[in-house]
Amino acid sequence: MTFEVGSGLSIGAILVTVIIVAAMLIWVERRLLSLWQERLGPNRVGYFGLLQVVADMIKIFTKEDWIPPFADKFSFVLAPGIIMGVILLSFSVIPFAPGVGVVDSNIGVLFILAMASLGAYSVMLGGLSSNNKYALLGALRATAQMISYEVFMGISMLGVVALTGSFNLREIVLAQSDGWYVIPQFVGFVIFLIAGIAESHRLPFDIPEAEQEICSGYHTEYSGMKFGMFFVGEYLGLVLIASLITVLFFGGWLGPAFLPPIVWFSIKVFGFIAFFILLRAAVPRPRYDQLMSYGWLFLLPVSLINLLVTGAIILSIQ
Amino acid sequence: MYNLIKDTLISQVVTLWQVMMHMFVKADTVEYPEEMPYMFPRWRGRIILSRDPDGEERCVACNLCAVACPVDCIALQKTEDEEGRWYPEFFRINFSRCIMCGFCEEACPTNAIQLTPDFEMAEYVRQDMVWEKEDLLISGTGKYHDYNFYRVAGKKIGGKDKGEALNEAVPVNVRSLLP
């Protein structure tokens, strides 16, 4: 078996790597946050605290996996599975490097959008089945936020799609060999960044799970590995958004030849993950109505104008 | 429009930059077991019973500390020696209750009970948190090196009559006619 798109080796390697990276992000995030907050962070378990993840995993696996008696068991168990499944499926269209990827799809961008919209079910079902006021509030906020920001995410992606003329993410990367799309599509990049953070409900847009307001929202009732799946799912979403930004706007695996393509890809992705963590360390959470009005009244017009201008320029050049 | 951009973008970017600059600031954390933090002398930690400079225990079993204790964690029983001095028969502090408030130290008339900067008092067995007199008693004078209660107390005990204490005048003989 060799490394080529869709080979078993490639799929297995991507699956394992992505999950391990997402789990390690728990440690990375805590270390980076503490770096910016003048603390040290977890440094006890293993060298530099690297085995913190293992300790967390042991803890979370051996915890009591409690299903509340008032919960709707079917949807309660289903919800954390959906988010993991949907996000791992989204990784199938990401081109990591030439020859490394699960599938070379012609509808990659659309597939990501479809999976992102299906991800809303996880939080909805989780909040609804918990039969808990805070969980329901969190689910309501999450749904409204996710279906709103999906719109801007889609429209901001369309600028790149229009420039490339393809929904294939691999072709989008290859089309950036003469220049990354972050320069012609800077507005699209900023909107995608904001919408991506809102989509993966990371801070500062963690309104659905705002711990201080609604005690961690839709996963209030979850414990044990079901909570762990929400947790890892969130980090998987973070990795996914970072990889998408890399692929769409920062040339994917492209880079000077002294490093292999997969290393360039990893460096860029890690840079964006670090940026997301910096956002968490620095920016306060907006109010819910501010988030909504910011999206619909500012991001929507700006992204539409961006798409319009991009289309006009492409047409005039042709 | 300018204000909108200033509020939504520029201020956020400035915030991000300033937070990122904290990367180059030394962390405040003290890595405790390897690196002991400096404990101030008046830190209210583990409670001890001190002795006076002669090596006798200072506690006179007056029970004021037990009265002052807001959580009632001090228990003691008074007894007397052959000279008529009071001392505690037992003196017991339940450290699982103690809140280290220091009221006992303030209440103590003889500076016997004192709080020290030691805070490492965790135990695996809860019963081990109850400290008896022999655990509490130290062989030193604690914070007040020269203080000896019976040398300044105007009380008559075996070996010292009234008026023989430090800085104490001999009592006036009220039956004498001389001024």
Added chain:
Amino acid sequence: MILLFYIAGAVAIASTVCVILQSNIVHALIYLILSLLAVAVVFYVLGATFAAILEAIVYAGAIMVLFLFVIMMLNLGQRSQDQEKSWMDAKAWIAPSIMAAVLLAQFLNVLSQYDYDLVPAEVGVLEVSALLFGPYVLAVELASILLLAGLVSAYHLAKK
């Protein structure tokens, strides 16, 4: 590929049956989403990738989310579930299902007259778009005007 088609079709039919039989409305909706996704897979196998992905985005991803959103607000409890169950007795469904079965038999009879060979033909995004903005541009514009009317009326209702 054809095997995938039959599996997806079977899943679609089974989950649709489950939608009808479920008394818990949330579970019914989950089955409906599953059914829509199965239909999307059917489209994909037949080569209509764009239709498949639109099915997933628009129906499963947007419309069903709104359904669930509304249910979340309604606070339907055990009572509505009992009500649903009470409507499930034989009196209520036996006559319609017999009639539906007759129609289905006729439909299958008609379908079996033709000889279909399932040859998936890849229809990409480009072809669909060229058709939509070429010969069918009027229909697209009409649909967009309809959507605009819906938007305006929703705005009006929300303002009130």
